[in-house]
Amino acid sequence: xxxxxxxxxxxxDFLVNVFDKTKDIKSNWTNLEQIGLxxxxxxxxxxxxxxxxxxxxHAAKKLGFTVLDFSPDQSSIMKGESxxxxxxxxxxxxxxxxxxxxxxxxxxxxxxxxxxDNVFYINxxxxxxxxxxxxxxxxFTMGEIENDLTKLKxxxxxxxxxxxxxxxxxxxxxxxxxxxxxxxxxxSMISEKFRPLIEDSSANCLTDRNILFVLRIQKERFKExxxxxxxxxxKKFQVNQEFLDRTGFKGHIMHPGPMNIGAEITTDVANxxxxxxxxxVENGLYxxxxxxxLIS
Ligand code: CP
Numbered sequence: 164x165x166x167x168x169x170x171x172x173x174x175x176d177f178l179v180n181v182f183d184k185t186k187d188i189k190s191n192w193t194n195l196e197q198i199g200l201x202x203x204x205x206x207x208x209x210x211x212x213x214x215x216x217x218x219x220x221h222a223a224k225k226l227g228f229t230v231l232d233f234s235p236d237q238s239s240i241m242k243g244e245s246x247x248x249x250x251x252x253x254x255x256x257x258x259x260x261x262x263x264x265x266x267x268x269x270x271x272x273x274x275x276x277x278x279x280d281n282v283f284y285i286n287x288x289x290x291x292x293x294x295x296x297x298x299x300x301x302x303f304t305m306g307e308i309e310n311d312l313t314k315l316k317x318x319x320x321x322x323x324x325x326x327x328x329x330x331x332x333x334x335x336x337x338x339x340x341x342x343x344x345x346x347x348x349x350x351s352m353i354s355e356k357f358r359p360l361i362e363d364s365s366a367n368c369l370t371d372r373n374i375l376f377v378l379r380i381q382k383e384r385f386k387e388x389x390x391x392x393x394x395x396x397x398k399k400f401q402v403n404q405e406f407l408d409r410t411g412f413k414g415h416i417m418h419p420g421p422m423n424i425g426a427e428i429t430t431d432v433a434n435x436x437x438x439x440x441x442x443x444v445e446n447g448l449y450x451x452x453x454x455x456x457l458i459s
Pocket of ligand 1: 211212213214215216288297419420421
């Protein structure tokens, strides 16, 4: 198995190996085995990224890979070259593996089919469909909070409908038998397939939850008729100190990033001792190194 398109395509044993390898890499970061020496990896990001792109680049270099940073808008794609011909060209240039982010839903399946068997591939986010490595790093981080994931009580707050992280996260939590997940926010952001739903932020409604997973409003993925009342959302659901006091939430705060400070979360909460947002970022580095080690 050397192509990661979505969580649903991954075996339970492989996921356990990824988490074990991530722990191992985290404790040996300064002295990693150079498994990438002689191999070349190409990063192709059609959409902006800070965490995913740079953590893959840093992890790959740390493992000894040569890293090619392909910028679609500076490439022959701008002259009309297709995705298929671009990938064929890069394989001919002796690229051994790809990390690709693309705005098209489910394009990861097409990419995996286009690439030869011996070329590895990791989906770094495709449209609204999937962001498997974000889900893995999030759940690795949850596992540092509570080793027995089945005990976790998670509430996901905000714009679930436009998130590609959440479908991957729910698939992974399900594979790991963590089933106590609820959602919080207005119905306009959270469709009926995501239930149970907490539609208001009333007194003590989050007292029993361990994890509050906060999402920004992902306007870049809005379709023509999508609309949210941002002012009302901020008033009712912004995760600030008053919200935490009112809802009784005392667990850990997570966010996949990037945050829109002052919208879904405030600086003081993002920086508080209960926030593990930067641990998520750091764990992303180790987890992506682990994945590269296992599939390259
Ligand atoms: N969470 C996430 O994918 O962040 P970036 O867009 O910065 O990579």
